[in-house]
Amino acid sequence: MADDKLSKPVAITPSSDACATCPAHHAGNLLKLGIDMDNWDYVVALAGNPNVGKSTVFNSLTGLHQHTGNWPGKTVSRAEGGYSYDSHQYKLVDLPGTYSLLSTSFDEEIARDFILFGQPDVTIVVVDATRLERNLNLALQVLEITDRAVICLNLIDEAERRNILVDERRLARDLGVPVVPTTARRGEGLDGLIRAVSEVATGKTVCRPHRIKVDSPAVEQAIGQLSGMIQDTFPSLPNARWVALRLLDGDQRMIEAVKSGELGYLNPGEMIDRGQDLTLGLEAAR
Amino acid sequence: MSEANTAAAIIKTAETLRWQVGQTFHEELVEDIYADAARIAGRAVTHPGEEPRFDLDRTIDGLVTSRIWGFPLMILLFAVIFWITITGANIPSQFLSVLLLDKVYSVLIILSEAIGFPWWLQGLVIDGMYLTTAWVVSVMLPPMAIFFPLFTLLEDFGYLPRVAFNLDNAFKKSGAHGKQALSMMMGFGCNAAGIISTRVIDSPRERLIAILTNNFALCNGRWPTQILLATIFIGALVPAYVAGIVSAIAVVGVATLGVLLTFITSSVLSRTVLRGEVSTFSLELPPYRPPRVWQTIYTSLIDRTIYVLWRAILFAMPAGAVIWLVANITIGGTSLAEYMIDALNPIGILLGMNGIILLAYIVAIPANEIVIPSILMFTVLVAGVSGAGSGAGVLFEGDSAAATETILRAGGWTLLTAVCVMLFSLIHNPCSTTIYTMYKETGSKRWTALGALFPVGLGLLATFVLAQIWRIVGNLSA
Numbered sequence: 068m069a070d071d072k073l074s075k076p077v078a079i080t081p082s083s084d085a086c087a088t089c090p091a092h093h094a095g096n097l098l099k100l101g102i103d104m105d106n107w108d109y110v111v112a113l114a115g116n117p118n119v120g121k122s123t124v125f126n127s128l129t130g131l132h133q134h135t136g137n138w139p140g141k142t143v144s145r146a147e148g149g150y151s152y153d154s155h156q157y158k159l160v161d162l163p164g165t166y167s168l169l170s171t172s173f174d175e176e177i178a179r180d181f182i183l184f185g186q187p188d189v190t191i192v193v194v195d196a197t198r199l200e201r202n203l204n205l206a207l208q209v210l211e212i213t214d215r216a217v218i219c220l221n222l223i224d225e226a227e228r229r230n231i232l233v234d235e236r237r238l239a240r241d242l243g244v245p246v247v248p249t250t251a252r253r254g255e256g257l258d259g260l261i262r263a264v265s266e267v268a269t270g271k272t273v274c275r276p277h278r279i280k281v282d283s284p285a286v287e288q289a290i291g292q293l294s295g296m297i298q299d300t301f302p303s304l305p306n307a308r309w310v311a312l313r314l315l316d317g318d319q320r321m322i323e324a325v326k327s328g329e330l331g332y333l334n335p336g337e338m339i340d341r342g343q344d345l346t347l348g349l350e351a352a353r
Numbered sequence: 354m355s356e357a358n359t360a361a362a363i364i365k366t367a368e369t370l371r372w373q374v375g376q377t378f379h380e381e382l383v384e385d386i387y388a389d390a391a392r393i394a395g396r397a398v399t400h401p402g403e404e405p406r407f408d409l410d411r412t413i414d415g416l417v418t419s420r421i422w423g424f425p426l427m428i429l430l431f432a433v434i435f436w437i438t439i440t441g442a443n444i445p446s447q448f449l450s451v452l453l454l455d456k457v458y459s460v461l462i463i464l465s466e467a468i469g470f471p472w473w474l475q476g477l478v479i480d481g482m483y484l485t486t487a488w489v490v491s492v493m494l495p496p497m498a499i500f501f502p503l504f505t506l507l508e509d510f511g512y513l514p515r516v517a518f519n520l521d522n523a524f525k526k527s528g529a530h531g532k533q534a535l536s537m538m539m540g541f542g543c544n545a546a547g548i549i550s551t552r553v554i555d556s557p558r559e560r561l562i563a564i565l566t567n568n569f570a571l572c573n574g575r576w577p578t579q580i581l582l583a584t585i586f587i588g589a590l591v592p593a594y595v596a597g598i599v600s601a602i603a604v605v606g607v608a609t610l611g612v613l614l615t616f617i618t619s620s621v622l623s624r625t626v627l628r629g630e631v632s633t634f635s636l637e638l639p640p641y642r643p644p645r646v647w648q649t650i651y652t653s654l655i656d657r658t659i660y661v662l663w664r665a666i667l668f669a670m671p672a673g674a675v676i677w678l679v680a681n682i683t684i685g686g687t688s689l690a691e692y693m694i695d696a697l698n699p700i701g702i703l704l705g706m707n708g709i710i711l712l713a714y715i716v717a718i719p720a721n722e723i724v725i726p727s728i729l730m731f732t733v734l735v736a737g738v739s740g741a742g743s744g745a746g747v748l749f750e751g752d753s754a755a756a757t758e759t760i761l762r763a764g765g766w767t768l769l770t771a772v773c774v775m776l777f778s779l780i781h782n783p784c785s786t787t788i789y790t791m792y793k794e795t796g797s798k799r800w801t802a803l804g805a806l807f808p809v810g811l812g813l814l815a816t817f818v819l820a821q822i823w824r825i826v827g828n829l830s831a
Contacts, residue, residue, distance in 0.1 A: 167383075169379075169382070169383065169386075199394040199397065199398050200390050200391050200394035200395075200398075201390075203389075203390035203393055203394050204386055204387060204390045206390075207386055207389055207390055207393075208386065230400075231398060231399070231400055232398070232399040233397055233398050233399075234396075234397045234398075234399070234408070234411070235397070236410075236638075237396055237397045237408060237410075237411075238393065238396075238397040241393045241396060241397065242393065277389070277393070279382075279385055279386055279389055280385060280388075280389055281381075281382070281385050282381065282384075282385055282388075283374070283381060285373065285374060286374050286378065286381065286382075289370040289373060289374050292366070292370065293363070293366060293367055293370060296359070296362065296363050296366060297363055299359070300359040300360060300363060311367075312382065314363070314364070314367035314371075315367060315370060315371055315374055315378060316378060316379050316382065317371060322364055322367075325360050325363055325364060326360055326361070326364065328360060
């Protein structure tokens with residue numbers, strides 16, 4: 068076997084074939100499935116501030132033509148689609164654009180609930196390279212909830228035009244998750260994005276996300292105590308620290324989730340079904 | 354039931370703690386998030402008109418992967434490592450050789466005589482097997498114990514991927530895979546390990562190139578030979594105070610020649626029998642990390658030094674027995690070794706070496722580490738150096754570099770001999786372990802045969818050409 072493989076070197080590989088098999092050009096394997104999704108291997112959530120190009124990313128990956136426009140809050144209709152890459156099926160859920168996951172606006176709650184209770188396999192946080200600081204507020208909150216995330220550093224062309232340089236390696240290192248620069252409008256960098264997503268989904272890339280540094284020692288201690296209790300009660304919960312933060316903040320939705328034991332359902336076996344339910348709920352809510 | 358209870362307890366604790374952390378908690382949390390976001394964004398973003406922010410990693414990368422400074426820095430860095438190895442290994446090496454080859458050896462002889470071993474058993478076990486092993490330990494352990502931790506520190510720091518980055522273009526031009534730089538780096542430790550590490554290369558064609566050329570990465574077993582000969586013959590050409598650094602440069606020069614040969618042979622292979630497209634790959638340059646010095650030293654001593662040493666010892670023992678036997682089995686008053694040396698001598702002379710050296714290389718096929726001890730032993734046997742060694746077939750250590758030099762010069766060694774041996778040590782067949790690994794990885798006898806025989810052929814050619822040119826130039830200037 069091994070003999071065969073090695074003694075017959077690929078001596079006359081045409082360059083087009085070489086491109087197709089090269090890991091750097093796996094976008095060739097991308098199959099846009101539109102909404103034609105019967106089953107899927109991974110659920111991918113698309114989060115981000117309003118008007119950073121989430122829908123453009125969504126459309127380029129799924130082949131759908133969801134309405135996009137350069138104004139915030141356009142994502143109001145059905146926001147689900149699929150794509151297939153590297154023999155895995157991905158279900159992509161476009162979440163409403165939000166600036167934060169902390170307050171109680173309806174949009175934020177939908178996004179937060181999906182990332183927390185829907186337990187997507189990967190969450191893509193689309194950020195605007197020209198307004199990185201503001202966009203990172205949301206990204207940091209997402210990273211508190213899930214440790215399986217990819218940052219899509221979008222609008223790179225815009226940033227370049229304004230001479231803003233973003234060191235994506237530095238950013239990836241500080242955030243502890245993959246960062247992929249893209250210009251979704253022109254489809255640039257999306258191959259890197261789907262590759263990064265598949266690597267996180269399949270566990271090839273293990274993220275070590277940045278955790279928000281709390282200034283006050285008293286608060287840090289309170290978080291420690293509370294998250295310890297939460298972790299003991301819900302051992303499968305991946306983000307006890309974040310739940311503790313929300314409880315300390317008096318988040319009613321979270322208090323109910325603890326009371327009803329809903330948090331306890333958050334284990335890998337449940338996640339996809341619940342993801343489906345929540346997407347439906349999300350649909351209804353809209 | 355209990356879950357409901359604990360859930361209630363959690364809520365209750367949260368209520369209590371909420372009062373403790375105070376009313377401003379929400380604002381503080383938001384501020385903390387904003388502060389973090391601002392800090393992270395500040396590090397990553399450069400705004401128009403601003404100089405790029407100082408970033409240590411980026412600055413180091415700019416230097417070590419620079420087109421101008423990348424290669425000189427690489428060579429300098431390795432030269433420094435070898436200089437530390439060469440100068441640092443002398444003292445422990447001498448200590449070990451006095452201990453193992455002098456003290457312990459005498460005790461063993463006394464013991465065996467007390468027990469009443471027959472002379473041949475004492476010869477085979479103590480003069481053959483023990484002394485070979487002791488030589489390997491005393492000469493290999495000190496440089497390895499210095500070289501491997503230093504190399505591992507460099508690896509932990511994150512430098513090796515940068516080396517791969519620097520070399521990538523050259524590999525690409527040779528029609529080989531950029532990841533071959535990584536398997537070559539592994540080969541500098543051990544060719545067998547280097548060949549196994551070619552598994553990271555997906556394309557069978559490029560992987561085969563990497564396997565066949567790995568032997569040109571000077572392996573651990575050959576470093577001591579290079580270091581010893583460079584110290585004795587090259588270092589002696591210059592004043593004592595620069596001898597160390599000049600020897601180190603000579604060793605780096607040989608290693609660099611090996612890298613050049615890797616490129617040349619890869620290029621030839623990819624243009625002849627292994628034609629094909631070069632595949633691209635992405636190499637992540639990891640962040641630099643301050644190495645954890647003590648842990649690195651500990652693990653590299655355990656994982657690499659002791660491991661490689663153990664392997665050397667395993668091969669040295671039977672080889673020691675063989676050497677003792679060929680030196681002591683005589684036919685018509687002449688030992689087998691002498692017959693073989695006489696037969697090989699004419700070829701050896703043509704190659705700038707001699708029959709002893711060639712015989713030593715044959716004996717040392719299982720492990721390159723025992724080339725020099727075999728040469729010394731055969732030299733004493735044939736050249737009859739008086740007062741050195743303990744008799745026919747006793748593999749011994751030159752007590753110091755100076756004593757080794759005396760023996761080698763008595764055996765007719767010149768600068769040409771030393772240079773040819775250094776060259777042949779770089780370019781000859783891989784050790785038996787490496788050949789076996791090659792077979793296991795390719796599963797092909799043909800490729801394995803090519804990988805084993807091609808370097809010997811090239812080495813014979815290279816030393817032959819060098820010796821002829823050297824002699825012609827020598828005659829002209831004389």
